[in-house]
Amino acid sequence: MVHSVSEIELIKLAARLYYVDSLSQVEVARLLAVSQAKVSRLLQLAREKGVVQITVSEYEPRVPELEQRLADTYDLGHVAVIRDPHVRTTASIRSNVGYFGAPVVTRLLRAGQVIGLTGGRVLAELIRHVSASDHLGGLRVVQLMGSIGADVAEFDAVELSRRLANVLGGTLYTLNTPALVSSAASRNSFLKLEQVRAVWKLYNEMDVALVGIGSLSDSSFIERGTYRAEDLKRMHALGAVGEICGRFYDANGHECQSEFRDRIVSIQFNELRRIPLTVGVTAGSGRAEAIAPVLRVGLVKALIIDENGARAVLEIADKSNRKGKKKGAQVR
Amino acid sequence: MVHSVSEIELIKLAARLYYVDSLSQVEVARLLAVSQAKVSRLLQLAREKGVVQITVSEYEPRVPELEQRLADTYDLGHVAVIRDPHVRTTASIRSNVGYFGAPVVTRLLRAGQVIGLTGGRVLAELIRHVSASDHLGGLRVVQLMGSIGADVAEFDAVELSRRLANVLGGTLYTLNTPALVSSAASRNSFLKLEQVRAVWKLYNEMDVALVGIGSLSDSSFIERGTYRAEDLKRMHALGAVGEICGRFYDANGHECQSEFRDRIVSIQFNELRRIPLTVGVTAGSGRAEAIAPVLRVGLVKALIIDENGARAVLEIADKSNRKGKKKGAQVR
DNA sequence: ACAAATCGCGAATATCTATTCCTTCGAAAG
DNA sequence: CTTTCGAAGGAATAGATATTCGCGATTTGT
Structure with a gap:
């Protein structure tokens, strides 16, 4: 040439x-x-060849100020606050977070690591935008929870794991079970399956987990029919404010006791907490009450979030700061 | 907005x-x-808004070195030598000269002037590329010679004049006669027509003339059937090397005596020579022998030409310099 | 020297972009 | 409050661009 x-x-x-x-x-x-x-x-x-040069004045897709405040408030290692698009539909906010969050997440990963994934719509958008040019190789991608519906949706953990493994290069370790089974006994028998146990063992070696953070009001679980609206209402009465991997927790970040707890097939909070880097991926200001607790207790150690969501989370932090004991949070 | x-x-x-x-x-x-x-x-x-800026590394459409040499050799006020395109077909060379020659010519014109035009394919390309954004207004555009064929071709003087008047803004003065009539008597009766005389009077007020320069070997006149190949052969035997406005001239730039001279309806050489600025527009190295004489005698005072054509013209100049008396030409 | 592989190109075509036309919405005038 | 005007934006579509395919030329390897 x-x-x-x-x-x-x-x-x-x-x-x-x-x-x-x-x-x-x-x-x-x-x-x-x-x-x-x-x-x-x-x-x-x-x-x-540079005969033509096209320069575009810089667009700043992130909001450093909010990132700083979040990092300070919750002692987070990595935070990306993605600037909101002009037209704020749920879809456009999600895909924005996905688009600009993807390279941030990719940069956290290293070849050969064990990566855990849950499902979720925002996470799905993010995975969609992981570029093949960031190929790492040798990853082990592990599904952190069973499938939400009978059919495999676009944003199920399986699908996301598969795509990530394909694009970045690595092996897929899939659970092949529903997320919610009929009884504790059923769950136990699932866990005894050789295939499932092989996956479960990887939970201890995990380097990075990417998790969605669910709220009670706007949940994939309802959409997909795993939980019913009444179930969530009941959980709310029990103090639940959010959900990760199908497990509910209260405002203090403690897992709620419930009939579901023994029937859910997913990584447990104590295991989750041991992972060196747990990255929460979320969008929308309605999620703030679900997000704050898991950040506070360190269940999630890094955050990819939209601008509005970030503001909402910080507002909650400020509020509890003003009236409560100034535990862990500091004004900058 | x-x-x-x-x-x-x-x-x-x-x-x-x-x-x-x-x-x-x-x-x-x-x-x-x-x-x-x-x-x-x-x-x-x-x-x-300049959010995006596209810069293109400069392309130099002209060849200043050749322009300088031509200007020096023939004492020309304005010369544009248009760089040859990568693929040198007759068509691409012509349209290139037209494209980059057009702004050069436009810059020579002023509002209110009287502009004369002949026909020709290169000139047609040039006129085609005169941009409406260079509107001047008040021009009088005059046809310098009759039409070549029975049908009006794309590159007939009428068409070009019309277009130039339209685009730059001005009035068209058309001859409405054939270029070659059947006899001297016929020509005389044409010249007596009020309409024709009105146009002819403008020849004395003319500020700029744009003329094509024809060779005997490759002539629009043959294509259009005005002259036959034998005619040209005969003219060649009489010493003709080129043609302007349907009038033949020899290597010294003197008009040839011939049967045609009294039958052609077009501006005369003595009138042409009085015009302050006569611009020759031409392309192709085969034209060199026709070009050199008219430059030498000042019948054409400015030149728009392609790179190869320019080289050929200069070669002729060099040759006659070396063996003949060094009249007017100087080595730089 | 000949076959095989590669390159460069243009015609046809798939894909992407710009424009036209029309609807909607909101401000200003009546 | 109604009407009118103009701006803004989307659906449909005209128009422009990128890509695919296949062919002929050219180079490479045997």
């Missing part, structure tokens, strides 16, 4: 006519007596 | 995603929760 001097002149000429004089490629082609296809290729070369 | 801060952030984001991350507009639209149409508009704004 060597280009002669006159070839480079040709490229310059094409670039000049197209970008400066804004002729169409067909017009340029006529002028140069080549095909439009060739003009398209010439222009690509022009961009690659 | 005022844009808020968040609107500008939106523009930046769109530009960033499109130009830096090279997402398609549809993908950007999904991410921003707007339509693709809006993204297209945002990107346009981004370019207009």
Whole structure:
């Protein structure tokens, strides 16, 4: 692919006519007596070779100020607060967090690590935007909880794990069980399965876990029919404010006792807490009450969140600071 | 059309995603929760507002060295030597000369002037590329010779004059006669027509004339059937080397005596020579022998020519310099 | 020297982008 | 409160661009 001097002149000429004089490629082609296809290729070369330079004034996709405050307040190692898009629909906020969160998360991972994943819509968006060019290799990607519905949804832990393993390079360790089984006994028999136990063992070797944080009001579990609205109402009465891996916890970050606790197939909080790096991935200000507790107790050690969500979380922190004992939180 | 801060952030984001991350507009639209149409508009704004800056490394469409040599050799006021394109077909060379020659010519013109035009394919290309944004107004555009064929071709003097008058703004003065009539008597009766005489009078007020320079070997006149190949052969035997406005001349730039001379309806050489600025527009190295004489005798005072043609003309100049008396030409 | 592989190109086509047209919404005027 | 105007944006579509495919030329390997 060597280009002669006159070839480079040709490229310059094409670039000049197209970008400066804004002729169409067909017009340029006529002028140069080549095909439009060739003009398209010439222009690509022009961009690659720097004959044409396109500079875009920097867009800052993150909000450093909020990141700093969150990191200070909850003593987090890594925080990414993703600036909200102009049009704030749930979907656009999610995909924004996914798009700009993906490279942040990717940079936390190293070749050969054991990575755990749950499901969730925001997490799904993030995984979608993990680029194949960040290939690491040798990962072991482990599913942290069973599947939510009978059918495998786009954002189930299995699907996300599979995609991550494919894109970054690594092996998928799948649980192949539902998230919620009919009884404690049933759960125990599941856990005895060789396949499941092999996965479970990896929980102790895990380097990074990526988890979604669920609220009681807007939950994938209801959408997918695993829990019913009444179930959540009851859990709420018991003090539950959020959910991770299908497990409910209260405002102090303690897991709630309930009929479900023994029927859920997923990593346990004590195991989760031992993982060196647990990254919460979430979007939307309605989640704040679910997020604050797990940050406070260190169940989640890093956070990818949207701008509005971040503000909501900080507001909660401020409130409890003002009236309660100033435990762990400090004003900056 | 005022844009808020968040609107500008939106523009930046769109530009960033499109130009830096090279997402398609549809993908950007999904991410921003707007339509693709809006993204297209945002990107346009981004370019207009300088959020995106596209710089193209300079392409030098002209060859200053050859221009200098031609100007020195023939004492020309204005010379443009247009760099040859990579692929040298007759068509691509012509359109190149037209494209880059057009602004040069336009810059020579002033509002209110009387401009004369002949026909010709290169001149046609040039006129084609005169941009409406260079509107001057008040021009009088005069046809310097009759039409070559029965049908009006793309590159007939009428058509070119009409277009120039339209684009730059001015009135068209058309001859409405054939270029070659059947007899001297016929010619005389044509010249007596009030309409024709009105045009002819303008020849004395003319500020600028744009003329093509024809060779005997490759002539529009043959293509259009005005002259036959035998005619040209005969003219060649009489010493003719070129043609301007349908009039033949020899290597010394003197008009040839011939049966045609009294039958051609076009401006005369003595009138042409009085015009303050006569611009020759030509392309192709085969024309060199026709070009050199008219430059030497000052029938043409400025030149728009392609690179190869320029070299050929200079070669002729060098040759006659070396063996003949060093009249007017100087080595630089 | 000949076959095989590679390259470069343009025609056809798939894909992406710009524009047109129309609807909606909100502000200003009546 | 109603009407009118204009701005803003999306759906449909016209128009432009990128990609695929296959062919012929050129180089490479045997």
